Amino acid sequence: MNINNLRDIVGNDWVITKRDQMESYLVDETAPAVRPKPAENVIVVKPANSQEISAILKLANKDKSPVFIRGGGTGLCAGAMPIIDSTVLSMERLDKVIEVDKDNLMVVVEAGVTLEKMLKAVEDAGLFFPPHPGDEGAQVGGLVACNAGGARAVKYGVIRNYVKGLEVILPNGEIVNLGGKLLKNNQGLDLLQLIIHSEGILGVISKVIFRLYPKVSSSGTMIITYDNRHNAMESVPMILRSGVMPLAIEYMDRTVIETSAEYLGMQWPATQGIAYLMVILTGANDDEVYLQAEQVSNICTECKSTDILIAERKDEQSAILKMRSEIYSAMKDKTADILDVTVPPNSVGVIMDRVDDIARYFDTTIPMYGHAGDGNFHPHLMNDLRDKGKVREVKREIYKEAIKLGGVITGEHGIGVIRISELDLCLETKPWELMRGIKNVFDPNNILNPGVAIL
Numbered sequence: 001m002n003i004n005n006l007r008d009i010v011g012n013d014w015v016i017t018k019r020d021q022m023e024s025y026l027v028d029e030t031a032p033a034v035r036p037k038p039a040e041n042v043i044v045v046k047p048a049n050s051q052e053i054s055a056i057l058k059l060a061n062k063d064k065s066p067v068f069i070r071g072g073g074t075g076l077c078a079g080a081m082p083i084i085d086s087t088v089l090s091m092e093r094l095d096k097v098i099e100v101d102k103d104n105l106m107v108v109v110e111a112g113v114t115l116e117k118m119l120k121a122v123e124d125a126g127l128f129f130p131p132h133p134g135d136e137g138a139q140v141g142g143l144v145a146c147n148a149g150g151a152r153a154v155k156y157g158v159i160r161n162y163v164k165g166l167e168v169i170l171p172n173g174e175i176v177n178l179g180g181k182l183l184k185n186n187q188g189l190d191l192l193q194l195i196i197h198s199e200g201i202l203g204v205i206s207k208v209i210f211r212l213y214p215k216v217s218s219s220g221t222m223i224i225t226y227d228n229r230h231n232a233m234e235s236v237p238m239i240l241r242s243g244v245m246p247l248a249i250e251y252m253d254r255t256v257i258e259t260s261a262e263y264l265g266m267q268w269p270a271t272q273g274i275a276y277l278m279v280i281l282t283g284a285n286d287d288e289v290y291l292q293a294e295q296v297s298n299i300c301t302e303c304k305s306t307d308i309l310i311a312e313r314k315d316e317q318s319a320i321l322k323m324r325s326e327i328y329s330a331m332k333d334k335t336a337d338i339l340d341v342t343v344p345p346n347s348v349g350v351i352m353d354r355v356d357d358i359a360r361y362f363d364t365t366i367p368m369y370g371h372a373g374d375g376n377f378h379p380h381l382m383n384d385l386r387d388k389g390k391v392r393e394v395k396r397e398i399y400k401e402a403i404k405l406g407g408v409i410t411g412e413h414g415i416g417v418i419r420i421s422e423l424d425l426c427l428e429t430k431p432w433e434l435m436r437g438i439k440n441v442f443d444p445n446n447i448l449n450p451g452v453a454i455l
């Protein structure tokens, strides 16, 4: 794109052309071994508002010039990376929390607001935004574009469930508003839901309206230890059937969580067992949480847990969540690829066993953790597989096993760039044809995030 035209739109200071000033805009959090190489000729532009984004996209569309949308850059599948010569459109200056509407229980935010900033604004207003994907540096536009999940999805579901309104800028520069502060809306086809998890290929999300909930009054975090993973996994459907609906049920191998604790200079409170469940309970008061904790304890004891710890203080609970959330950061340097497989919840134990079999066959170790209550887990393929040139082969074996169990190759991180080459394993051809048709309606010149998300 013409640099002077971009400067006319956003001002001199907000167009970066020097490579050494744009390094952090060229990569995201994808594991280095599978991360594609960024293109050579890249411009970074930082618009301040929707009108400037619209003007940039009109220019790009006229020139048929590719644009990659960049949120917080915490994505794990290279979706925000400029993989061909292009312009990176950074959303960081759209960073205003416009309104916390206490009467309608909604928050209105610009898309470049980070999760951390929005959570604080919501909490300051005495309200609660339930989803919590692990990296609070993610921007709300990125969370919506990826339909992020995270640990708290068991009780409240993924980001999609909270988006009520969007302002979206189409690839031709038109600005459209979808939905609003509405809890019911059956007007026309649901384009809002189509934009959610479109991974930036249909439009730039510039504003979001999220639904909020009252603050939870009381919570407790349980760590339940086991001598083997089967017993841990056996507990999960029993907890879900019992009528207790935890905020989160997370599984982690001991090695994985201890690596995270060490990385953070913290102490993981459990000392027994090799397999852990972390269960977060919430309720209207402490008694309600205790009652749920007792029910969960009984189930886990029946499933041969070896120890049960309960953190009640807020700081203890935050520390446990922090260690869980930072597992990926702690293991990233040793990781060749992090997978994001999802199977029906009652098959998590089965697929984990198959992953163990695959690991044995390829003479490696595949540490695992994940959102056990959602059937979504993250096997880490380690650098020894990279050194043996086996990452793709192992990954595809795991994907095939997940698909056999009725699963998918990504539950929350998305397809981005790095999973495109594995899509031959999943879905029939017709859905891809329909998706390409939809992309063509929104973006006939294929300027937005080309090469991302669809075949």
Ligand SMILES: Cc1cc2nc3c(=O)[nH]c(=O)nc-3n(C[C@H](O)[C@H](O)[C@H](O)COP(=O)(O)OP(=O)(O)OC[C@H]3O[C@@H](n4cnc5c(N)ncnc54)[C@H](O)[C@@H]3O)c2cc1C
Binding pocket: 028, 029, 068, 069, 070, 071, 072, 073, 074, 075, 076, 078, 079, 080, 091, 111, 132, 133, 134, 135, 137, 138, 139, 140, 141, 142, 143, 144, 145, 146, 147, 148, 149, 150, 151, 199, 200, 201, 203, 204, 205, 206, 325, 326, 328, 329, 412, 413, 416, 449, 452
């Ligand atoms: C330590 C760690 C923990 C994580 N934990 C979780 C987790 O628990 N659950 C989970 O689901 N994910 C998790 N993630 C992945 C990541 O945080 C999410 O995918 C998040 O949604 C990405 O948001 P972002 O703003 O960083 O987007 P980016 O990485 O900048 O972009 C991701 C994709 O969204 C598009 N995009 C970004 N902003 C917009 C916009 N305004 N309009 C249109 N498209 C846009 C980009 O083009 C790209 O395709 C984790 C990542 C890390 C590093």
